[in-house]
Structures are given as structure tokens and as C-alpha cells.
Amino acid sequence: PAADVKVEVLHKPFLCHRKTKWGDMMLVHYEGFLERDGSMFHSTHKHNNGQPMWFTLGIREALKGWDRGLKDMCVGEKRKLTIPPALAYGKEGKGKIPPESTLVFNIDLLEIRNGPRSHESFQEMDLNDDWKLSKQEVKIYLKKEFEKHGAVVNDTQHDALVEDIFDKEDEDSDGFISAREFTYKHDEL
Numbered sequence: 001p002a003a004d005v006k007v008e009v010l011h012k013p014f015l016c017h018r019k020t021k022w023g024d025m026m027l028v029h030y031e032g033f034l035e036r037d038g039s040m041f042h043s044t045h046k047h048n049n050g051q052p053m054w055f056t057l058g059i060r061e062a063l064k065g066w067d068r069g070l071k072d073m074c075v076g077e078k079r080k081l082t083i084p085p086a087l088a089y090g091k092e093g094k095g096k097i098p099p100e101s102t103l104v105f106n107i108d109l110l111e112i113r114n115g116p117r118s119h120e121s122f123q124e125m126d127l128n129d130d131w132k133l134s135k136q137e138v139k140i141y142l143k144k145e146f147e148k149h150g151a152v153v154n155d156t157q158h159d160a161l162v163e164d165i166f167d168k169e170d171e172d173s174d175g176f177i178s179a180r181e182f183t184y185k186h187d188e189l
Contacts, residue, residue: 003084003086003087004068004084004087005065005068005069005081005082005083005084005087006081006082007069007079007080007081008079008080008081008082009077009078009079010078010079010080010106011076011077011078012074012077013074013075013076013077016074016075016077017074017075018074018075018112019071019072019073019074020057020070020071020072020073020074020109020112021057021058021071021072022057022058022059022071023056023057023058023059023114023115024056024057024058024112024113024114024115025054025055025056025057025112025113025114025115026054026055026056026057026070026073026109026111026112027052027053027054027109027110027111027112027113028044028052028053028055028070028107028108028109028110029044029045029052029053029107029108029110030042030043030044030053030105030106030107030108031043031044031045031105031106032103032104032105033103033104033105034097034098034101034102034103034104035082035101035102035103035104036101036102041095041096041097042096052110056115057070057071057115058071063083063087063088063089063103064087064088065081065083065084065087065088065103066081066083066105066107068087069081069083070107070109073109074109075109075110075111075112076109077108077109078106078107078108078109079106079107079109080104080105080106080107081103081104081105081107082102082103082104083102083103083104083105084102085099085100085101085102088101088102088103089101089103122179122182124141125137125138125141126179127140131178131179132176132177132178132179133176133177133178133182134175134176135162135163135166135175138162138165138166138177139158139159139162142158142161142162143158146158165177169181169182
């Protein structure tokens with residue numbers, strides 16, 4: 001079997017009000033090293049103007065190894081992940097990272113937010129609480145989101161956007177997006 005991510009908790013806060021789950025947005029500071037010689041290839045403290053980075057857990061936005069190694073993490077927690085090549089950049093490598101490299105990351109979680117695909121977002125969109133989203137409910141939600149950000153609401157654009165969302169999300173083509181279709185279903189990753 002392929003090697004998995006090795007997770008070491010370097011610091012755990014005394015209080016943990018919430019742990020990370022699939023679909024959450026996480027704000028992290030991290031340092032990445034090559035295991036073979038300990039050389040650093042990236043650090044949010046040194047690069048990125050010293051700014052931490054947001055990413056969404058569980059959708060392969062970052063490395064597969066991050067998706068596996070950062071679940072159930074608390075704000076203020078620090079973890080060290082040792083990620084085998086198969087869950088990092090594999091045979092290709094990337095930039096300063098040679099092919100077949102095992103990577104080591106020190107990751108510090110600063111903040112957790114509900115991602116756009118969270119259970120909470122679904123409930124906010126499901127106006128009649130029937131556990132499925134109609135095209136009308138999605139359209140109303142999009143309008144509110146656009147208005148909140150000061151964007152112009154164009155009905156034709158919204159209709160096209162809603163159709164596009166339903167093409168991708170409504171797997172059983174019943175005209176509704178169920179809670180299961182909406183939230184992430186990649187627990188097997």
C-alpha cells in the first residue's frame with residue numbers, strides 16, 4: 001500500500017471550539033522543506049509578503065497530503081506533516097521540488113471559516129427547509145451574495161449561472177440539488 005501522511009501535532013491549544021472539516025476554508029502559515037536535505041522551498045513568513053494563505057480543505061486545492069493531514073485541526077494548532085511523493089508532487093515534481101520528493105510542512109492554523117460548500121451555507125440557501133435546493137433558491141442566494149459585494153445583478157447572467165450550477169451539481173437530474181449533491185462527497189480521499 002502507498003505511504004500515507006505522517007501527522008505530528010506540535011502544539012494543541014487548551015481550548016478548541018471547532019475542528020476543521022471538508023469544505024472549510026483555512027488560513028494558515030506554513031513552511032515547506034525537502035525531507036532529503038532539510039532545505040526550505042517555501043515559507044509564507046518569508047515569501048508571500050509574510051502573509052498567511054487561505055485554502056479550502058478537501059477539494060484538492062492544495063496537496064492531497066494537506067487534505068489528509070489537516071482534518072480535525074483546531075485554531076492555534078501547529079502540525080508537522082510528512083507527505084510522501086504520491087500525495088505531494090509525485091513523479092513530476094514542481095519548481096524547486098525534485099521528482100519523487102517527500103515533503104515536510106510545518107503548518108500553523110490561524111483561522112477557520114465555513115467554506116462555500118459547507119452544511120451551514122446549504123441551510124442558508126434552503127429557504128423552505130426541504131433539504132434540496134431549487135433553481136429559484138439558488139438564484140435568490142446568488143442575488144443576495146452579489147448585492148452584498150456591491151455587484152450589479154443581471155437576471156440573464158444569473159439564469160445562465162444557475163443553469164451552469166445545476167448542470168454540474170444536479171447529479172440525478174431531478175431539478176434539485178440535494179444536500180448530498182451540494183456538500184463535498186470526497187471523504188474517500
